[in-house]
Amino acid sequence: MNYNLSQIPERFEKPRQKGLTMVMDKGLSLRQVEDFLEVAGSYTDLVKLGWATSYVTPNLKEKLAIYKSAGIPVYFGGTLFEAFYIRGEVDEYRRVLDQYGMEYAEISDGSVEMNSEVKCEYIRQLSQQVTVLSEVGSKDEAKIIPPYKWIKLMRMELEAGAWKVIGEAREGGNVGLFRSSGEVRQGLVEEILTEIPEESIIWEAPQKSQQVWFVKLVGANVNVGNIAPNEVISLETIRLGLRGDTFDHFLTK
Numbered sequence: 001m002n003y004n005l006s007q008i009p010e011r012f013e014k015p016r017q018k019g020l021t022m023v024m025d026k027g028l029s030l031r032q033v034e035d036f037l038e039v040a041g042s043y044t045d046l047v048k049l050g051w052a053t054s055y056v057t058p059n060l061k062e063k064l065a066i067y068k069s070a071g072i073p074v075y076f077g078g079t080l081f082e083a084f085y086i087r088g089e090v091d092e093y094r095r096v097l098d099q100y101g102m103e104y105a106e107i108s109d110g111s112v113e114m115n116s117e118v119k120c121e122y123i124r125q126l127s128q129q130v131t132v133l134s135e136v137g138s139k140d141e142a143k144i145i146p147p148y149k150w151i152k153l154m155r156m157e158l159e160a161g162a163w164k165v166i167g168e169a170r171e172g173g174n175v176g177l178f179r180s181s182g183e184v185r186q187g188l189v190e191e192i193l194t195e196i197p198e199e200s201i202i203w204e205a206p207q208k209s210q211q212v213w214f215v216k217l218v219g220a221n222v223n224v225g226n227i228a229p230n231e232v233i234s235l236e237t238i239r240l241g242l243r244g245d246t247f248d249h250f251l252t253k
């Protein structure tokens with residue numbers, strides 16, 4: 001840090017299991033990636049190339065190489081897996097992961113209907129090849145999954161070999177974990193946390209008010225995702241009680 005300040009919550013060192021910041025890159029240029037890493041690389045644990053943007057993003061190999069040289073794992077959004085799945089081309093998806101030297105992959109069913117056994121079988125298979133993150137929750141705001149089902153799916157997917165389960169919110173933070181207004185489904189999150197260890201979950205929380213809510217509930221070292229590249233420094237101050245929203249939260253005197 002740039003100077004000393006007392007009563008700052010401790011952040012774990014990278015690589016860490018708790019306190020992860022997953023950033024969504026939805027089409028940064030190579031130069032923007034370099035600028036982003038200069039500012040936020042040390043606070044960023046994972047980068048997701050949002051949904052299927054990797055299909056159209058220019059200079060994909062070069063972009064992956066820049067993240068790799070900064071030691072930051074990158075994966076393609078779960079929607080890309082779903083795009084291959086719906087076409088019956090999951091074997092081809094596995095070849096794409098190989099071709100690009102991917103070490104992480106996301107498996108989700110936010111835009112498709114997929115039986116949970118089938119999803120778990122993909123998690124089992126893919127986790128032989130890469131570290132798997134699996135996402136729970138629909139991208140369809142009309143589809144409200146009750147808490148017991150979130151818990152059941154998260155447990156099954158972790159048992160099938162997922163390294164972390166991700167709670168769906170999309171880029172906007174207005175589905176899945178959240179109501180269409182962006183308000184947290186508090187009862188849902190609290191119930192999930194009674195059954196699933198907090199370090200096993202990454203909560204998609206793109207909006208500032210959502211990040212604040214999770215830091216207050218879980219603590220400075222909550223795992224959050226879908227953070228915009230230019231919000232990482234802001235998030236770090238929220239985690240440390242150095243923005244108005246969490247200013248009093250960590251003070252002991």
Ligand SMILES: C=C(OP(=O)(O)O)C(=O)O
Nearest residue numbers: 050051077078079170171
């Ligand atoms: C974040 C999104 O998708 P994915 O989880 O596939 O990256 C989205 O569609 O807003």
Ligand SMILES: O=S([O-])[O-]
Nearest residue numbers: 185186187188189
């Ligand atoms: O489960 S809730 O609080 O919508």
